Amino acid sequence: MSEKKLIVIGGGLAGSEAAWQAAQRGVSVVLYEMRPVRPTPAHKTGNLAELVCSNSLGSLDPNSAPGLLKEEMRRLGSLIIRAGEAARVPAGAALAVDREIFSQQIMEAIRNHPKITLLHEEVKEIPTDGVVIMATGPLTSDALGESLRNLTRSDYLYFFDAISPIIDAESINDEITFRASRYDKGGDDYLNCPMDEAQYNAFYDALMSGEKVEAKEFEKVPYFEGCLPIEVLAERGRLTPVFGPMKPVGLVNPKTGKEPFAVVQLRAENQFGSCYNMVGFQTKLKWPEQKRIFRMIPGLAQAEFLRLGSLHRNTFINSPRLLSETLQIRTRPGLFMAGQVVGVEGYVESAAMGGLAGINAARLLHGEKTVIPPKTTAHGALIQYITQSHPAFFQPINTNFGLFPPLDEKENDFGKGKRATGSASASEGRGGIGGAAAPDGPPHKKMNKQLRHQKVVERALGELSQWIAQSTILPDISR
Incomplete structure (x- = not known):
C-alpha cells in the first residue's frame, strides 16, 4: 500500500507552518505554491512566506495577547517563530524581521526537510479525495476560489488590505526626525517625523483631496478595522489619525522637549537599517499622489520611495458556517482550512492556524483523534472566535x-473577602464570546488590567502545557 500523503495548497506563512508541523509528525507532505508561475497582485517573488504588508510580526510583550500567541507557537515548535527570531531587526518591543532573511530561513527549512516535497505549480481545483490543507490566503486564485465556492456552496466575503510605502533611509532628513519608542519602551528603534498643528492640517487637507485607486465593481468593501488605509481613517474626522497611527502620546521630541501635535513613525525594514516602513500608512492613494502628499511630512521632503503603497483584494470564508473547531470543513472532514482565509488577521495569527491544521491533519492521517486547544489559550480563543461567531456578522480579527x-472568581479575586465578578466586561468581549456579566454580590476592588492580563497569560500557558502533555501534541521523534 502506498504511503498516504498530505497535500498543502499555498506556501505563505500558514501553508509553510502547516507543512512543517505535519512533516515533523512523520507525515509525507506535498506543498504547492503557485508563485512565481502564477503571480499575485501583491507578491513580488516566488519565495515561501513572503511578507507583503508590514515586516512586523507584532508585540513580544509576554503579557500581551500577541506575545502570548507567539510563546504558545514557540512551545509547539513553530517554524515561523524560529525564522522570525533569526531574522529579527530592531523594532522596540515588537518582532520585526528582515523580509529576505525571514523567507530564506523558511525556504531552507522546507526544502531540506526529508518529508516535504515543494512544487511550484498552480492548483486549480481542490483534490476530491485524501487529506488536504487549503492555505491559499487572502489572494486565492479565481480558479481555486471557484472550486471552494462550489464545494461549500457558500459566498465569499471581501475586504481590502492596503500596503504601506517603504523609504530609502538615506533620503530621510535626520535633522528633523528623532529616534524614540513610545514611552521609551524597547529603545529608540523608531524614526519619528514630528508635525505641529499647521503642518498636520496641511497634510490632512492634502490627504483628503488626494486621488485614490477605485475599486472594481465586483469588489465589496468592508475594510478590516485593524488595517484601514490612512485616507479612509482620515475620512472619519480631522483628528482621527492623531488618535490612531499618528498619535504623539509618549513620544517627546528631544529637540523641543515636548510632544508634537502629531507623529509619523518609521520602522526599519531590514537588519541593516537601509530602508524604513511608514507605520500605519497603508494606502490606496494613486502613486504620484503618494509621493506628493507623503513628502509633505517633516523629514520626508526628499524621500525616495523604494515601494509605494498599493491595494489588493483579500478573501476569506464564512468560517462559522463552514468550519469545525479542528479547522475541518464540516461537510468534508478531509479538507482543512488554514491561515488568513479562515478569518484571522495578521501574520502570526495566520501561521498559528496553519500550525493547528498541520497538527490535526497529521493526526487524521495517523488514525488519531483530532484535537482542539483549550479555549483559555490564544490558539483556542481564536478558534472559538472563527467557528462560534454569528455567521451574519463575521469579520476578520x-x-x-x-x-x-x-477569569473565574478564584483567579480574579482581588482583595480578601471580596466577591469577584469576572475579568472581562460585556464591552470587552464579542457579544457573548469573551464577555461576562457581573453576578450580584458585594462591591469589590477591581483588578488592575495589567495584573488581569498577566493572570490570563499564566492560565493560558499552564493549560497549554497540560493539553500538550495529555493529548501528545508534540512530535513523536520515533516516526
Whole structure:
C-alpha cells in the first residue's frame, strides 16, 4: 500500500507552518505554491512566506495577547517563530524581521526537510479525495476560489488590505526626525517625523483631496478595522489619525522637549537599517499622489520611495458556517482550512492556524483523534472566535484579550473577602464570546488590567502545557 500523503495548497506563512508541523509528525507532505508561475497582485517573488504588508510580526510583550500567541507557537515548535527570531531587526518591543532573511530561513527549512516535497505549480481545483490543507490566503486564485465556492456552496466575503510605502533611509532628513519608542519602551528603534498643528492640517487637507485607486465593481468593501488605509481613517474626522497611527502620546521630541501635535513613525525594514516602513500608512492613494502628499511630512521632503503603497483584494470564508473547531470543513472532514482565509488577521495569527491544521491533519492521517486547544489559550480563543461567531456578522480579527474567557472568581479575586465578578466586561468581549456579566454580590476592588492580563497569560500557558502533555501534541521523534 502506498504511503498516504498530505497535500498543502499555498506556501505563505500558514501553508509553510502547516507543512512543517505535519512533516515533523512523520507525515509525507506535498506543498504547492503557485508563485512565481502564477503571480499575485501583491507578491513580488516566488519565495515561501513572503511578507507583503508590514515586516512586523507584532508585540513580544509576554503579557500581551500577541506575545502570548507567539510563546504558545514557540512551545509547539513553530517554524515561523524560529525564522522570525533569526531574522529579527530592531523594532522596540515588537518582532520585526528582515523580509529576505525571514523567507530564506523558511525556504531552507522546507526544502531540506526529508518529508516535504515543494512544487511550484498552480492548483486549480481542490483534490476530491485524501487529506488536504487549503492555505491559499487572502489572494486565492479565481480558479481555486471557484472550486471552494462550489464545494461549500457558500459566498465569499471581501475586504481590502492596503500596503504601506517603504523609504530609502538615506533620503530621510535626520535633522528633523528623532529616534524614540513610545514611552521609551524597547529603545529608540523608531524614526519619528514630528508635525505641529499647521503642518498636520496641511497634510490632512492634502490627504483628503488626494486621488485614490477605485475599486472594481465586483469588489465589496468592508475594510478590516485593524488595517484601514490612512485616507479612509482620515475620512472619519480631522483628528482621527492623531488618535490612531499618528498619535504623539509618549513620544517627546528631544529637540523641543515636548510632544508634537502629531507623529509619523518609521520602522526599519531590514537588519541593516537601509530602508524604513511608514507605520500605519497603508494606502490606496494613486502613486504620484503618494509621493506628493507623503513628502509633505517633516523629514520626508526628499524621500525616495523604494515601494509605494498599493491595494489588493483579500478573501476569506464564512468560517462559522463552514468550519469545525479542528479547522475541518464540516461537510468534508478531509479538507482543512488554514491561515488568513479562515478569518484571522495578521501574520502570526495566520501561521498559528496553519500550525493547528498541520497538527490535526497529521493526526487524521495517523488514525488519531483530532484535537482542539483549550479555549483559555490564544490558539483556542481564536478558534472559538472563527467557528462560534454569528455567521451574519463575521469579520476578520487579530488576537486580543477580548476573545479570552473571563477569569473565574478564584483567579480574579482581588482583595480578601471580596466577591469577584469576572475579568472581562460585556464591552470587552464579542457579544457573548469573551464577555461576562457581573453576578450580584458585594462591591469589590477591581483588578488592575495589567495584573488581569498577566493572570490570563499564566492560565493560558499552564493549560497549554497540560493539553500538550495529555493529548501528545508534540512530535513523536520515533516516526
